[in-house]
Structures are given as structure tokens and as C-alpha cells.
Amino acid sequence: xxxxxRTGLVLSGVTLRLGDGDDTVTALDGVDxxxxxxxxxxxxGPSGSGKSSLLAIAGALTTPDEGTVTIDGRDVTAMSDRxxxxxxxxxxxxxxxxxxxxxxxxxxxxxxxxxxxxKKRIDSRDxxxxxxxxxxxxRADRRPHQLSGGERQRVGxxxxxxxxPSLLLVDEPTAALDRARSHEVVQLLAQETKQSAVASxxxxxxxxxxxxxxxxxxxxxGRLSTG
Amino acid sequence: xxxxxxxxxxxxxxxxxxxxxxxxxxxxxxxxSGLSSGLVNDGVSGLQRxxxxxxxxDGGTKLDSAxxxxxxxxxxxxRWRQQPGVREAAPFGNMLVNARSDRGVPVDLALFGVEPNxxxxxxxxxxxxxxxxxxxxxxxxxxxxxLRVGDxxxxxxxGTPLKIVGATADQHTFGHVDVAYLPLAAWQRLHAGVGPGxxxxxxxxxxxxxxxxxxxxxxxxxxxxxxxxxxxxxxxxSYGASPGYSAETSTLMLIQVFLYAISALxxxxxxxxxxxxxxxxxxxxxxxxxxxxxxxxxxxxxxxVVLVASIAAGVAVGVALGGLMxxxxxxxxxxxxxxxxxxxxxxxxxxLGACAAIVRxxxxxxxxxxxxxx
Numbered sequence: 001x002x003x004x005x006r007t008g009l010v011l012s013g014v015t016l017r018l019g020d021g022d023d024t025v026t027a028l029d030g031v032d033x034x035x036x037x038x039x040x041x042x043x044x045g046p047s048g049s050g051k052s053s054l055l056a057i058a059g060a061l062t063t064p065d066e067g068t069v070t071i072d073g074r075d076v077t078a079m080s081d082r083x084x085x086x087x088x089x090x091x092x093x094x095x096x097x098x099x100x101x102x103x104x105x106x107x108x109x110x111x112x113x114x115x116x117x118x119k120k121r122i123d124s125r126d127x128x129x130x131x132x133x134x135x136x137x138x139r140a141d142r143r144p145h146q147l148s149g150g151e152r153q154r155v156g157x158x159x160x161x162x163x164x165p166s167l168l169l170v171d172e173p174t175a176a177l178d179r180a181r182s183h184e185v186v187q188l189l190a191q192e193t194k195q196s197a198v199a200s201x202x203x204x205x206x207x208x209x210x211x212x213x214x215x216x217x218x219x220x221x222g223r224l225s226t227g
Numbered sequence: 228x229x230x231x232x233x234x235x236x237x238x239x240x241x242x243x244x245x246x247x248x249x250x251x252x253x254x255x256x257x258x259x260s261g262l263s264s265g266l267v268n269d270g271v272s273g274l275q276r277x278x279x280x281x282x283x284x285d286g287g288t289k290l291d292s293a294x295x296x297x298x299x300x301x302x303x304x305x306r307w308r309q310q311p312g313v314r315e316a317a318p319f320g321n322m323l324v325n326a327r328s329d330r331g332v333p334v335d336l337a338l339f340g341v342e343p344n345x346x347x348x349x350x351x352x353x354x355x356x357x358x359x360x361x362x363x364x365x366x367x368x369x370x371x372x373x374l375r376v377g378d379x380x381x382x383x384x385x386g387t388p389l390k391i392v393g394a395t396a397d398q399h400t401f402g403h404v405d406v407a408y409l410p411l412a413a414w415q416r417l418h419a420g421v422g423p424g425x426x427x428x429x430x431x432x433x434x435x436x437x438x439x440x441x442x443x444x445x446x447x448x449x450x451x452x453x454x455x456x457x458x459x460x461x462x463x464x465s466y467g468a469s470p471g472y473s474a475e476t477s478t479l480m481l482i483q484v485f486l487y488a489i490s491a492l493x494x495x496x497x498x499x500x501x502x503x504x505x506x507x508x509x510x511x512x513x514x515x516x517x518x519x520x521x522x523x524x525x526x527x528x529x530x531x532v533v534l535v536a537s538i539a540a541g542v543a544v545g546v547a548l549g550g551l552m553x554x555x556x557x558x559x560x561x562x563x564x565x566x567x568x569x570x571x572x573x574x575x576x577x578x579l580g581a582c583a584a585i586v587r588x589x590x591x592x593x594x595x596x597x598x599x600x601x
Contacts, residue, residue: 052597055597056594056597059514061514061593061594061596061597062594082518082519085513085516085517085518085519085593086516086518087516088514088515088516088593089515089516089517089518090516092516094511094514094515094596096511096514096596096597097597100507100508100511100596102230102508102511102512103237103508104230104233104234104236104237104238105230105233105237109229109233112229113229113230114515116229116230117515117516117517117518117521118516143237171597
């Protein structure tokens, strides 16, 4: 493993078409976006504007029809399915809506699972310490159904950070939370983004929490405009 | 195994429920295995214990019940004796009779008529061997049925008295009936229906049911058949010629095959539902970068743990129940190789069923992890 320099996320000219034949929809239309390490960028926009597609492309879940995605200088669009899965595992952290934690695992095990996914990982963070960092040490042995929405998101954020990711992708983190919890969760994201020097992209509907972000971009009909 | 074991603990009731079904199937499997071994013992242990390699029946006899139909004569026995590679050949007489002991116990006996000085003569575990013209050696199991060494049994209708001079050390039964060895001459009289004081036709004194053969592996049985005008069945094949054997074993075999199929389907169905219910979680795992082999290994390890645990429990219960069955008169014999084979087959087929369900993991799209939880 070469110790690449952290340069963050660069999308250039990314175009994604969904469907085939005459029913093709252009989900992303020549999107350029750069996120530096330690920067939290919010992506806002109406439903169906392509926010989720942007996450899927940036997160190496799928590949664009045109354009390139580079993370710390590595072009992830050129990788095979398997290599992308391994890249996600080792370099990308996901925070999903309402946490998407695994029901069978305790909070601590959610984090330990990440280290278990890759035997070769060398620089993962200590799960117990990280759980304490997000203020969840006292709930370490609880399973998701025993946690509140805000607590689940905290565990979700900690889980995304275990592997020292280069890129943190956050999908509607406050969708299931009240105002106070929403602020706490996004504050935590902003704080961890700085501390871990990770490039973070957060897709959200929630105008309220944008004050914690370094930059806000708006997505309309598959195009990005600087907000 | 990290996830597999934690899921087992988390969803323990669901897995216990499925495991109980598999365990019950394993119990049934053990009982059926014991029953089929028991029936085989009951049906043909008399033949199994004879020191023969093959039986030659009269040519053209229908082979599915050859023991009750075939008749061979001394000439055919003599021809077989001359065959190269045949170490011993002797006349063997077989018939089923009803009889009554002098203490009023009614018994069914499978008469094995053998020459007392031939290689077929039984060794007695109790009393003495064959020798007296009317002396018989009965299976040990006949003693359980109420006979004693020293008793006299009288064959129904013909009225011939036979004296029990000895009993074998093991179970010797044929077609679920206790075997009684008797001198061939006495057998010939009974077979011809000739009672005490009557004269035996000369022809009947030449006859037996089959030629019992002990031959080397190199012996040419086809040539012997051609020379003697017989049809030879190897000892194992001859089991099928004993009463009811094929029907019983094939019925039990059919039940067992169905049980194997049911168990594979139950396990397959459970893991199909289980995998589908975890679709969203699996998508999250794939999005987190879990490799397909990691997820497949995890799923199969989980299935293996459940199968081994439930089948081990089922076999233990089955063996315990089988122990209770001993001495109840039900033909039941647990044999370690048969039980082991059945358990391994259950695990293997269960794993196959689970496999068919778990391969779905590979086709789950990590994109499904984005968006709301369903």
C-alpha cells in the first residue's frame, strides 16, 4: 500500500445516465466538485435532483458514464467491481439515513465489524475509544433497537470513521431526528471532519443544519451550482 | 464468523425453531436407520451368518422368492463340488413351518436343512451341535420366544417331533422367523410332507433347496451354472430372494430419501427467507466494502453451525430413544456406521439447501443501502 498524500475528492465532468433506450434520464450532467481534506460540503436540492446519484458515484458504488472520480489522487472509476469494494472498505466511510446499523450487533460490535471486514487493515482507530469520542461509551453494549435515533446516528458516524477513511459520505443524516438532535449530529460530523482531516460530503434536505458546513452546493436537475 | 455468531445469538429463537425441525428430522432418521438395520437383521441374519459366498438355485427359478421355490438334486451339488475355485459345496434345504413345543408354546421356525458334517453346520453357543437324526439347533432369539434347550417341538400337520439340542450364540433369523438348523435327512422328510413311520420317496431323498457354495474370488460361477444347470446369486444378492426383504428395504429407503429431501428443502427455505429479510443489511455491508466471499463464508458458516448443532442434538435424542426400544420386540439395531452416514448426509444436504439460498448474497446491489430503510 503506497502512502498516498491526502488530496481529497475530485469529480470532473461526471455524467451519469440512468435507464436505457428512450427512457434514459440524465441523473448527473457534467458535475465538477472538489472537496479538500478537513472540509464538510453540504449538497442540497429537491428530490430527484441527483443528490443520491452523486453519493453513489463519489462513493464508488457505481461508475459514471463520463468523467472521472479521484480520491487522494486515485481514479476509482477505472477499478473493477472487486477493487472498488476493497477501496470502499479501506478508504471510504458511509453514514446512512437513520444509521442503517446491523440489528444483531451492539454499538461496539458495529465498529469492530469494520476492522473484521479487512484482515490487512493496519491503521484503524480503536473502536472503544472512538465510541467514547462520539459520546456513546455508555451505550457500547446496546443493540440498535435499544438506541434513540440520535444515538444510532452517532454510532453510524463512529462506524464510518473506524477505518481512517479519506472520504466520508453522509446520506440525509437528520432525516429521522428532531431539531436539537439534528444540530448535535451535524456538529459532530463537522468536528470529526476537522479532527480526522477527512473530505466530507453530506447530502441533506435540512436547511437548518447548513450553518455547520464549510460550503453548500445546490443540485438542480443533475447540475451543481455553488450556493 | 464475526457476524454469523452474533446473528445466531440475536435471532436465537428463529434459529432454534428451524433447528428443532432439523433435529426432529435427525431423530426420525436415526430411528429409521435403526429400524432398517433391525429389519435386515430380522430378515436375513440367518443367511448373513452362513459361511457361504453364493447360493446356486435350480435354473429358471424366479429369483425374487427362490428360497421357497427352488429344488436342486444331489447331482447338481456334485457338479458344483467339481468346479475349479469352489472350496466347498453342500446341499441346503429351506422351508418355513409352524410348530408347538411340548410346553404349549407355538412357534414359527425357518428350517435350515444341512448335512451335520458339512461346512454349513452351526456352532452351538448352548447345548450341543447337530448330530442326532431329530436334533435341532435353534437361534438364540427362539429362547426369548419361550423355547428351551431340551424341549421337543412338534411340527404342525406332519406331526414330526424335533428335539432342541442346542442354540446358537447370535441371532439367526430368516424372513423375521427364528432359524432352526436340522439334519438334511430330517428336512427332506418334512419338505416332502412325510410323517413319522411313513416312507420317504427315493427322489425326495436326493433333494435340497439350493447348493450352498464357498468359493474363491477367482471361481467362475457362470461356468458352474452352465455345468450344473443352476442360477447363482452371490450371498448379498440372495437376500432379495428371501421373503419380504426387497419390499421392506425399499419402503424404508424411500422414506429416508424423502426425509433427506425434506430436510434440504426446510433448510433452504429458511435461509431463503432469512437472506431476503436481511437484504437491506447486506446492501449496507456491501456498500461498506464487505467482499462477496466474506459474506458467503459468513452465511455458510452460520448454516453449518446451526446444522451441526441441531443434527447432533437430534441424533443424541434418537439414540436415546433407540436404547429404550431394545427388548420391546421391535426389530431395531443401531449401527454406528449407518447413523454416522445418515448424520453426514443430513449436514451435507442441509448445507446444499442453505447454499442455494445464500448465493443470493452475491447479487445484492450495494446501491440499495442509500435512501430510506425499508
